[in-house]
Amino acid sequence: MIDEPMPDKPMYDEWLASRRIAEVPDDLTDRVIAAVEKRVVQQIIMFALRMVLTNRNLPA
Amino acid sequence: MASEDHVIALVLAGDTDKLRKLVEQFHRPVFRFAHNLISDEHDAEDITQEVFLAAFNHLASYRSVRASFQTWLFTIARNRCVNYLKRKRPLIDRDVITSTQHTANSDEPGRSEFWICLDKALDALPIEQKTAFVLAEIEGLPYADIARIEQTTLGTVKSQNSPRMKQHLRDAMERSLGEKK
Numbered sequence: 001m002i003d004e005p006m007p008d009k010p011m012y013d014e015w016l017a018s019r020r021i022a023e024v025p026d027d028l029t030d031r032v033i034a035a036v037e038k039r040v041v042q043q044i045i046m047f048a049l050r051m052v053l054t055n056r057n058l059p060a
Numbered sequence: 061m062a063s064e065d066h067v068i069a070l071v072l073a074g075d076t077d078k079l080r081k082l083v084e085q086f087h088r089p090v091f092r093f094a095h096n097l098i099s100d101e102h103d104a105e106d107i108t109q110e111v112f113l114a115a116f117n118h119l120a121s122y123r124s125v126r127a128s129f130q131t132w133l134f135t136i137a138r139n140r141c142v143n144y145l146k147r148k149r150p151l152i153d154r155d156v157i158t159s160t161q162h163t164a165n166s167d168e169p170g171r172s173e174f175w176i177c178l179d180k181a182l183d184a185l186p187i188e189q190k191t192a193f194v195l196a197e198i199e200g201l202p203y204a205d206i207a208r209i210e211q212t213t214l215g216t217v218k219s220q221n222s223p224r225m226k227q228h229l230r231d232a233m234e235r236s237l238g239e240k241k
Binding site: 011012014015016018019020022023024025028029031032033035036037039040 | 080
């Protein structure tokens with residue numbers, strides 16, 4: 001990608017390396033999964049509600 | 061590809077263990093990408109969460125023949141980050157950003173200044189160039205994947221974005237070196 005040699009290339013590489021290190025918060029995985037699971041539960045509830053309402057509107 | 065498809069099919073069928081594995085496998089690159097783009101750790105966490113929620117909502121529409129799962133996630137993350145930057149960018153004080161990011165690990169004063177200079181140069185790039193730079197140089201993605209994520213052509217990624225970004229950063233570095241001499 002680099003067309004010309006970068007000035008002070010080692011420091012540039014160190015800077016890139018520093019940006020490749022992601023200090024990911026420990027609980028992020030749990031939070032993401034909890035959010036997705038909450039959304040799944042919401043979808044199930046909405047689906048169940050729609051089913052109930054649909055059945056209620058059906059002729060006896 | 062086939063194994064990704066299999067895992068995704070299991071997640072769609074309600075396998076929460078596979079969901080956890082999917083999140084564990086990809087949350088780090090998504091967070092890193094968002095953090096490098098928006099420079100705010102807490103907002104990067106929120107965006108990571110939003111990316112997985114959006115991905116889950118549209119998981120049934122994912123097709124591995126079009127792109128890898130990571131590329132697909134990065135496309136969602138990229139769009140979220142661009143929207144965030146468009147909303148927030150005029151309000152961001154760049155000096156505050158550069159003083160809080162990526163400088164803590166630099167123990168030499170010269171290097172610290174140099175990194176701050178590069179942080180500023182990266183932050184000053186137009187959003188499209190910044191995302192392309194982060195994807196190419198930090199995430200190490202091939203141009204073809206970047207073109208998919210940026211929803212542009214391979215030629216655009218090759219001929220317009222990267223050389224300009226390189227030049228911009230090179231100029232910033234040369235300025236920094238000139239000031240140190």
